[in-house]
Amino acid sequence: MACLLRAATWRLLPWRGYCSRGTKGELNESFVEALKAVVGSPHVSTAAAVREQHGHDESMHRCQPPDAVVWPQNVEQVSKLAALCYDQGVPIIPFGTGTGLEGGVCAVQGGVCVNLTHMDRILQLNLEDFSVLVEPGVTRKTLNTHLRDSGLWFPVDPGADASLCGMVATGASGTNAVRYGTMRDNVLNLEVVLPGGRLLHTAGPGRHFRKSAAGYNLTGLFVGSEGTLGLITAATLRLHPVPEATVAATCAFPNIRAAVDSTVHILQAAVPVARIEFLDDAMIDACNRYSKLNCCVAPTLFLEFHGSEQALAEQVQRTEEITRHNGGSNFSWAEEAEERSRLWAARHNAWYAALALRPGCKGYSTDVCVPISRLPEILVQTKENLKASGLTGVIAGHVGDGNFHCILVADQEDPEELLRITTFSKQLARHALALHGTCTGEHGIGLGKRQLLQEEVGAVGIETMRQLKATLDPRGLMNPGKVL
CATH class of the missing domain: 3.40.462.10 (FAD-linked oxidases, C-terminal domain)
Structure with missing residues (x-):
C-alpha cells in the first residue's frame, strides 16, 4: 500500500521517471533539453559528482543531490527557468557558495539546483548615497575589495566568504553585528524572481532610500526566507564609512x-x-x-x-x-x-x-x-x-x-x-x-529546526507563515522541506 501511495504521489510530477521500486529517477531528457535551451548546454549538468557537490552544505545533514544543476547568466534566464520548472512541477533550489550550516541546499524532493554564482557583477555603486547594487554571485570579500579605495565598506561578516544574496536569504550576521547590525539592517531593496517567473523589486525598481513607510515591508519578508519564497537575483545594500x-x-x-x-x-x-x-x-x-x-x-x-x-x-x-x-x-x-x-x-x-x-x-x-x-x-x-x-x-x-x-x-x-x-x-x-531567546540567531531554520520554529513563534505564527508561503508559492516548489 505504501508503494502504491508513493507512486500515486509522484505521478503528479510528469518531469520525472521512476524505477519499479518507486525510488527517484532522472529528469526526462526532454526537460533537460528545455533547460539547455534557456541557459545553453555548457551551463546544465546532470553529472553525479556535480549534483552531489550541490546537495550539501557545511552542515551534518546528509547529502541529498538535485536531479540537475543549472548556471544562469542573467535575471532573464532565471525568470525563464523559474517559469519552466513551475509549469512542469519541478522543485527549485537556489544555490550560492554552499557555506550554510542548516542543510538549506539539500534537494529533499530532487529537482533543479539553480547555481547563481555566474551572476557576479557589481551593478551600481552610489558613493554619495552609501549603497551598492550587486548580483547574487558577488561575495562579501569581493565587494570589500572593490570598495577598497572608496572610503566605504560592507561590514556584515559571517566568517565565510559567502555570497551576499545568500547572506540575505539566510539572514546572516556575524562578528560586526553588535555595531553595524545584521543583514536585516543592511538590505535596502531586493530583486526577486518569484515562483512562476514574475520579477519583483521589493522596494520598487531602482530605489535605495534609507527608510520608508510605504506599505508592507516586502524587503524584510525575503531576508531570511531561505529560498522558500523566490530566487534573489540582486540586492541593494547599505554601505558604511571606513573607520578612521x-x-x-x-x-x-x-x-x-x-x-x-x-x-x-x-x-x-x-x-x-x-x-x-x-x-x-x-x-x-x-x-x-x-x-x-x-x-x-x-x-x-x-x-x-x-x-x-x-x-x-x-x-x-x-x-x-x-x-x-x-x-x-x-x-x-x-x-x-x-x-x-x-x-x-x-x-x-x-x-x-x-x-x-x-x-x-x-x-x-x-x-x-x-x-x-x-x-x-x-x-x-x-x-x-x-x-x-x-x-x-x-x-x-x-x-x-x-x-x-x-x-x-x-x-x-x-x-x-x-x-x-x-x-x-x-x-x-x-x-x-x-529565556525569551531564539533557536537561531543567524544560521536559519533549514531542515533541522522546523519543530523548534513552531515552539518559538506558536501556532498562529506558523499558520501565518504558511499562508504567506502558499500565496507566493502555491505549488510548494521553492526549496521544499525547509523552514516550514
Missing part, C-alpha cells in the same frame, strides 16, 4: 561568568564596541593549535573598536577598567593591521580549528541567541551540559548581541553520538526559548 582608526584586543578571564559579565558591563556602559567575541578555553586551545597563536588557554574575549584616535583611547581605557574589575588579565592590544588580521583570521577559522580536534569527523554548530541579561546564565549552564554530554565540543559566540554557538564534532557514522548531539542541541535551543 581601529584597535583590537584580547583578554583572558578566570571563568566563563567573568568573561560574559564583562560583556554585559561593557554594553551597559555604552562603550561603542564594534566586535566582542567570546571563546571558551577549549576553543582557545583549538585556535592556538590550528592558527599558531599563543593565547592564554582560558575563557577569552576578542574585542575591536572603531572611531577616531581620541575616541578609541577613551574606549580602550573604559573597557580595560571593566575587564580588570571582572578579573580579566593578559590584556593585549593590537593596533597594526597585520596583527589585527591575524587575530580575526583565527576567530574566523574557529570552525576549522574545532574540526581539527577530530580529523575526518563532521561538525555541527548550535546557534541560539538570548537577551543580553540572560547570557551569563545560559553560557555557564551550557558549558556544564557540554561536559556532562561527553561530546567533543567548544563554545564561541558573538556575545555582543547575545548570540553564541557550540561547535560539536562527531563521527557521522555513529548513530549513538549523533543522537547525543541532537539531544544536546534541542535542549540548548529550548533553554534559549525559555
Whole structure:
C-alpha cells in the first residue's frame, strides 16, 4: 500500500521517471533539453559528482543531490527557468557558495539546483548615497575589495566568504553585528524572481532610500526566507564609512561568568564596541593549535573598536577598567593591521580549528541567541551540559548581541553520538526559548529546526507563515522541506 501511495504521489510530477521500486529517477531528457535551451548546454549538468557537490552544505545533514544543476547568466534566464520548472512541477533550489550550516541546499524532493554564482557583477555603486547594487554571485570579500579605495565598506561578516544574496536569504550576521547590525539592517531593496517567473523589486525598481513607510515591508519578508519564497537575483545594500582608526584586543578571564559579565558591563556602559567575541578555553586551545597563536588557554574575549584616535583611547581605557574589575588579565592590544588580521583570521577559522580536534569527523554548530541579561546564565549552564554530554565540543559566540554557538564534532557514522548531539542541541535551543531567546540567531531554520520554529513563534505564527508561503508559492516548489 505504501508503494502504491508513493507512486500515486509522484505521478503528479510528469518531469520525472521512476524505477519499479518507486525510488527517484532522472529528469526526462526532454526537460533537460528545455533547460539547455534557456541557459545553453555548457551551463546544465546532470553529472553525479556535480549534483552531489550541490546537495550539501557545511552542515551534518546528509547529502541529498538535485536531479540537475543549472548556471544562469542573467535575471532573464532565471525568470525563464523559474517559469519552466513551475509549469512542469519541478522543485527549485537556489544555490550560492554552499557555506550554510542548516542543510538549506539539500534537494529533499530532487529537482533543479539553480547555481547563481555566474551572476557576479557589481551593478551600481552610489558613493554619495552609501549603497551598492550587486548580483547574487558577488561575495562579501569581493565587494570589500572593490570598495577598497572608496572610503566605504560592507561590514556584515559571517566568517565565510559567502555570497551576499545568500547572506540575505539566510539572514546572516556575524562578528560586526553588535555595531553595524545584521543583514536585516543592511538590505535596502531586493530583486526577486518569484515562483512562476514574475520579477519583483521589493522596494520598487531602482530605489535605495534609507527608510520608508510605504506599505508592507516586502524587503524584510525575503531576508531570511531561505529560498522558500523566490530566487534573489540582486540586492541593494547599505554601505558604511571606513573607520578612521581601529584597535583590537584580547583578554583572558578566570571563568566563563567573568568573561560574559564583562560583556554585559561593557554594553551597559555604552562603550561603542564594534566586535566582542567570546571563546571558551577549549576553543582557545583549538585556535592556538590550528592558527599558531599563543593565547592564554582560558575563557577569552576578542574585542575591536572603531572611531577616531581620541575616541578609541577613551574606549580602550573604559573597557580595560571593566575587564580588570571582572578579573580579566593578559590584556593585549593590537593596533597594526597585520596583527589585527591575524587575530580575526583565527576567530574566523574557529570552525576549522574545532574540526581539527577530530580529523575526518563532521561538525555541527548550535546557534541560539538570548537577551543580553540572560547570557551569563545560559553560557555557564551550557558549558556544564557540554561536559556532562561527553561530546567533543567548544563554545564561541558573538556575545555582543547575545548570540553564541557550540561547535560539536562527531563521527557521522555513529548513530549513538549523533543522537547525543541532537539531544544536546534541542535542549540548548529550548533553554534559549525559555529565556525569551531564539533557536537561531543567524544560521536559519533549514531542515533541522522546523519543530523548534513552531515552539518559538506558536501556532498562529506558523499558520501565518504558511499562508504567506502558499500565496507566493502555491505549488510548494521553492526549496521544499525547509523552514516550514
